[in-house]
Amino acid sequence: MNFQKILVPIAGVALVALAYRGFGWAGVAAAVGGLMMWLLLHFTRMMQVLRRTANRPIGYLDSAVMLNAKLKPGMTLLHVVAMTRSLGALQSEKDAQPEVFRWTDGGQSHVTCTFVGGKLTHHVMVRPEEPDSPPATGELPPAP
Numbered sequence: 001m002n003f004q005k006i007l008v009p010i011a012g013v014a015l016v017a018l019a020y021r022g023f024g025w026a027g028v029a030a031a032v033g034g035l036m037m038w039l040l041l042h043f044t045r046m047m048q049v050l051r052r053t054a055n056r057p058i059g060y061l062d063s064a065v066m067l068n069a070k071l072k073p074g075m076t077l078l079h080v081v082a083m084t085r086s087l088g089a090l091q092s093e094k095d096a097q098p099e100v101f102r103w104t105d106g107g108q109s110h111v112t113c114t115f116v117g118g119k120l121t122h123h124v125m126v127r128p129e130e131p132d133s134p135p136a137t138g139e140l141p142p143a144p
Contacts, residue, residue: 002117049082059089064109068125075120
């Protein structure tokens with residue numbers, strides 16, 4: 001169960017109650033103002049991330065290797081979208097848990113991320129196989 005969905009509203013109500021007890025209605029006004037500022041900051045960040053992703057192709061990123069190096073379990077989907085500046089291509093069924101998204105770069109390497117409850121649980125990077133090339137012999141090719 002996601003306790004954050006329960007504890008944050010309880011903490012907000014407790015903050016307002018403590019502000020009323022300590023400072024009266026002026027404290028309530030200050031506490032509610034602070035809570036509204038906090039909510040507006042989070043909303044503004046979310047809108048800024050989505051604005052940056054609006055003009056990018058879905059599921060594309062600049063470097064899958066760099067994304068793979070930066071990912072850590074527990075990151076939110078919004079944080080990953082902010083890092084890639086692109087919405088991930090949904091690989092799982094819509095509104096089903098876990099959610100699986102994929103981001104692919106120009107070299108066809110891709111990172112597949114699994115989110116449960118909006119948090120990253122694990123990720124896998126896949127690079128395309130390189131074609132077989134002749135072994136280097138250390139000799140220069142013949143001159144024309």
